[in-house]
Amino acid sequence: MSRLVVIGAGLGGLAAAVTAAARGHRVTLLEKNDWLGGKAAVLELPVPGGNGAYRFDMGPTILTMPRVLKRIFAEAGRDLAQALPMTRLDPQWRCFFADGRRIDLQEDIGAMAASMEAFAAGSGEGYRRFQAIARQLHEISERFFFWKPVGGVVDTMDWRAQFSGRALSDLKALRMGQSMAGVVRKEVPDPQLAQMLDHFCQYVGSSPYLAPAVLAGIGDMQVSEGIWYPQGGTRGVATALESLAGELGVELRPGCAATGIELEGGRVVAVKAGSERIACDAVVSNADAIRTMVELLPEGAIRAPKHEPACSGVVLYLGLDRRYPQLAHHSFVFSADPEAEFDAIYRQGIPAPDPSAYLAAPSVTDPSVAPPDGEALYILVHTPYIRPGQDWQTMLPGYRRVILDKLARTAGLEDIERHIVVERHLTPPDIRDRYATLDGAIYGLASHGRFAGAFKPSNRVKRIPGLYLAGGAAHPGPGMPMVLMSGWIAADALHKDLAAQGAA
Numbered sequence: 001m002s003r004l005v006v007i008g009a010g011l012g013g014l015a016a017a018v019t020a021a022a023r024g025h026r027v028t029l030l031e032k033n034d035w036l037g038g039k040a041a042v043l044e045l046p047v048p049g050g051n052g053a054y055r056f057d058m059g060p061t062i063l064t065m066p067r068v069l070k071r072i073f074a075e076a077g078r079d080l081a082q083a084l085p086m087t088r089l090d091p092q093w094r095c096f097f098a099d100g101r102r103i104d105l106q107e108d109i110g111a112m113a114a115s116m117e118a119f120a121a122g123s124g125e126g127y128r129r130f131q132a133i134a135r136q137l138h139e140i141s142e143r144f145f146f147w148k149p150v151g152g153v154v155d156t157m158d159w160r161a162q163f164s165g166r167a168l169s170d171l172k173a174l175r176m177g178q179s180m181a182g183v184v185r186k187e188v189p190d191p192q193l194a195q196m197l198d199h200f201c202q203y204v205g206s207s208p209y210l211a212p213a214v215l216a217g218i219g220d221m222q223v224s225e226g227i228w229y230p231q232g233g234t235r236g237v238a239t240a241l242e243s244l245a246g247e248l249g250v251e252l253r254p255g256c257a258a259t260g261i262e263l264e265g266g267r268v269v270a271v272k273a274g275s276e277r278i279a280c281d282a283v284v285s286n287a288d289a290i291r292t293m294v295e296l297l298p299e300g301a302i303r304a305p306k307h308e309p310a311c312s313g314v315v316l317y318l319g320l321d322r323r324y325p326q327l328a329h330h331s332f333v334f335s336a337d338p339e340a341e342f343d344a345i346y347r348q349g350i351p352a353p354d355p356s357a358y359l360a361a362p363s364v365t366d367p368s369v370a371p372p373d374g375e376a377l378y379i380l381v382h383t384p385y386i387r388p389g390q391d392w393q394t395m396l397p398g399y400r401r402v403i404l405d406k407l408a409r410t411a412g413l414e415d416i417e418r419h420i421v422v423e424r425h426l427t428p429p430d431i432r433d434r435y436a437t438l439d440g441a442i443y444g445l446a447s448h449g450r451f452a453g454a455f456k457p458s459n460r461v462k463r464i465p466g467l468y469l470a471g472g473a474a475h476p477g478p479g480m481p482m483v484l485m486s487g488w489i490a491a492d493a494l495h496k497d498l499a500a501q502g503a504a
């Protein structure tokens, strides 16, 4: 039986550990924090005076593509529906525009097309065309990009099929050289509806003006499988995986930071955790891919590729003594000018003066998150990854004001300050330090570049036999479904490699 070490217990690390253990490997999982799940963490704030508590999912709140999680549970012969009951949410998001207009993003394409037609004449047919393109891009991603280790265009190619009619039509359908914003606007020119559709790109912390067309496929991933709320919150995804890993015999070691990866003759032989040395046949690193190469591998072992971090963010966790009936479970409060907003965040590297905010009001679905009639309101605003000289301790009070003023102006939350019972924050340096990310990036590496923007470091590190990568900064990218898939791909690749060497 081969021995594996997984470094980091984010969702990618947990998925890798579960998949490898289900395939019969002996797995040790090291996590520097004292909880497992990484960014899928939970924050509980008692009500002062002792009457109940507010419960916040601290990181991810929107769960899409549950079939990825289902496949990981199926590896171990388990049924996801039993392990983690979930509720489907529709409307998926409520959108608030700067001029006071609103629209709900609905799952059903026909119903959504009708709402969009009523919002801006001509948009209904445009939305149907957009979703048809998104479906095609999603299907191409499934064929070439998903469920296998990919680090560049060469890894996606099947040389025998390369010149077939289908391969050539897929290549054309990828719309290489076009941006996601360009694809959206060609079909749905209305600026507000386009701004809404652009926001699928925020799932990967990137600018739709710089991201490749293929990311429009996220639109189909969301409508075809829905948005889900796991019982107990998205933290439930981490706890369900943790339980499964325990059942499969994974040795779980929270509070244990890996400090290095040892190589012999260029291949992985052990992981160091302080003075401890854990011998192993292979390592899956769920720590940030670039930081793994720079900080954990011996100096000079590999040259880390140049990649731009994805955006960071500020989260306000507000325990309120009231609810706002205008909010859906998930809402977006949009900036007046998305081009200016994305330019500030992604080009200038400064917080947007008029930001878009994402709000989770989970008591709409799950009243247990707050005391009766209260709300555990979660507000996320994307910011640049940390730039030199930016001190968020001094910047936060002013930016908190900007965010609350925006919510008052655009979503009618005028009296929110008077209803805050408890409050905590997450800033870019917190994200960097809690989760050991690159410059505070929430979503790993940016998907910028109209040709190759979707490519990330491959899960199989070809230059270092025995080293595999999982997580938001590795293929296929960030967000819960993608990091879960990256963990599965890393475990599948190492399983095949070890079997080929006769070591599995």
Ligand SMILES: Cc1cc2nc3c(=O)[nH]c(=O)nc-3n(C[C@H](O)[C@H](O)[C@H](O)COP(=O)(O)OP(=O)(O)OC[C@H]3O[C@@H](n4cnc5c(N)ncnc54)[C@H](O)[C@@H]3O)c2cc1C
Pocket: 007, 008, 009, 010, 011, 012, 013, 030, 031, 032, 033, 037, 038, 039, 040, 058, 059, 060, 061, 062, 063, 064, 256, 257, 258, 259, 286, 287, 288, 313, 315, 380, 431, 434, 435, 436, 442, 443, 470, 471, 472, 473, 478, 479, 480, 481, 483
């Ligand atoms: C505020 C916020 C909102 C988000 N919203 C959504 C959303 O709504 N929907 C969605 O799908 N996604 C969302 N995301 C993104 C999603 O949470 C991430 O893409 C995903 O959870 C990251 O998983 P990961 O496997 O990359 O690991 P991470 O969660 O980054 O975990 C990596 C783990 O590795 C550990 N580690 C690092 N170095 C070491 C070391 N040397 N030794 C031991 N352990 C180490 C870290 O402590 C950490 O626990 C959000 C993220 C944040 C922060």
